[in-house]
Amino acid sequence: MTVAYEWKPDSPKLDQRGSIELVEAVVPILFWRAPVTKLVAHGLSVVERFVIEAALQLGVVTVADVVEVTGLPEHLVVRVMSHIAAVGVLEVVQRDRSYAVMRDRARESLAAEQLFESHPATLTLLYLPRTDDLVAFEDAAVPLIHRITPVFSAPMPEDLHQTGRAAFLDRRIQLGAVEGLPDWVHTVVADETPFPETCPAYRSRGWAGKDTGILSLLDHNDRHRAPTVEMAAPNGMVGWISRLSANVGGALAAYGQARTTASTGDPARIIKIGADVAQRMSDDRHSVVRPLRLEVADRSERLVVAVAVRLEPADEAAKAVFALSRAVNTVLETPLDELDQQTVQAGIREAMTEYGHEVTGAQVRSALWRRSEFHRVYVLRAMEDFAYA
Known part of the structure; x- marks a missing residue:
């Protein structure tokens, strides 16, 4: 895995439930409809x-036995017993006359106080080979991904090329590895149709949080890339996104921090850094005192995520760098036509109060000069040099 990092001043685009933005991904998705049998339960009547x-x-x-005891019309008894036989609790010995009991099914029905009928049905399935997610949808909830133009066709795993879809689905059901599987699915209808060698891959974005997320699929032909279809991100997809986002330490390794421990904030990752790292980041024009957006990209997997990072000083030396950065930020965030000595001094006082370290006007000007903010340095010097009482 080759990971690249990029720091940005803006915040990730997140749902209130999310802590990771899915900036971009290309996600292979196979869509198909599988024939299954649907189990429907009906409460037992007194006669049944x-x-x-x-x-x-x-x-x-026999029908005669039931008619004699209950006094019901024969045609009604025949209908009731035929229905019980149709669901497998009785077995026809002589049509419309006598029936043998299927003891296990009979005891099951009595215990549940229900008769169970199976009907043919169709289940819509999405398989995401990159994360091995299999998701089932009932008709009303099916995402309309067939309306989206994919980016390209991605190869399916080789071990599935000769595997029948029905056998695959049946095995996943037995393992409890089908997300969203309706409880009415009884059996998978035999089908020898194998998996294709390729499947469509879609450009995607979205977000992920703890055990949840949203995947927004984009039409490849849409220049504005407006979300076309949204669906809940499957568990494997959420894990894939989260694992890449956990690599935040590599972004600080470039500044000399050998080991990084990130604690979870709300929603920012909180990372403590030393003075040298803080100074190098400041020299690279990154504000160490404001929440930052860190993009983490795995180009080999076509995956880019973003997280919010809040930096904190690890020691007293780092606090001095943070105090200066805080004062410099005040100057940078103030429009030039509003910049005056009162604003600068207020920013310095706030920085000293927050971090407990002295900051001077000369230090602020020097830091601005290193950032090539020459116009602001000139304005500050002019205010001092020409500040006549």
């Missing part, structure tokens, strides 16, 4: 319960 209990006691029960 009587028929099942009688069958368990007798082994074989």
Whole structure:
């Protein structure tokens, strides 16, 4: 994994539940509809319960037996017993006359007080090979990704090329590895259709938080890249994004910090830095006293994320650098036509109060000069040199 870093002054674009912005990713997604059987439960009627209990006691029960005991019309009894047989609790011995009990199914129905029927149904599935996420959708919630133009076709994992989709789905259901699987899915219908060798890959952005996230798919032909389809980011995708965002230490290694420990803020990552690192970052025109946006990119995976970082001084020497940076920020954030001695002195006093270290006007001017802020240095010197009482 080759990781690149970029510091920026703005904040990540986040949902209130998120701590990581997905700036850009190219995500392969395979979309297909799988035939399954749907299990539907119906509460047992009094007559159905009587028929099942009688069958368990007798082994074989006849229509005549039930008519004699209940006094119900024969055609109604035939309908009830045929329905019980259709769901597998009874087995036809003689059509419309006698039925044998299927004991396990009968006991299951009595215990649940329900009859279970299976019906043909279709399940929509999305498979994300990069993170091995398999997500199921009922028809009303299916994301319309077929309307989006992909970036290119990405290769599917080789071990799936000869695997039937039905066998794959059945195995994932047994492992409990299908997100969003409806509880009504009973069985997967046999289907030997293999996976294709490639699948569409879509340009994406979004955000991730703790165990949650949003994936926004973008149409490749849309110049403005407005989100076309949004879906919940699967667990594997959230983990993929989070793992890359955890590499914040590499961004500070470039400034000489050998080891970085980031504590989780809300939502910024809080990192303590020493004086040398703080000075080098300041010289690179990064404000160490304001929240920063850190972009972390893994180009080999076509993934770019951003996190908010708040830097804190690790020792007294670092506090001195932070105090100067705080005063310099006051000058930089004040419009030139509003810059005066009162503003500068107020900024210096605030910096000294916050960090407990002395800051002088000469230090501020020197720091501005190193940042090539020559016009502001001139204004500050002019205010001092021509400040006649």
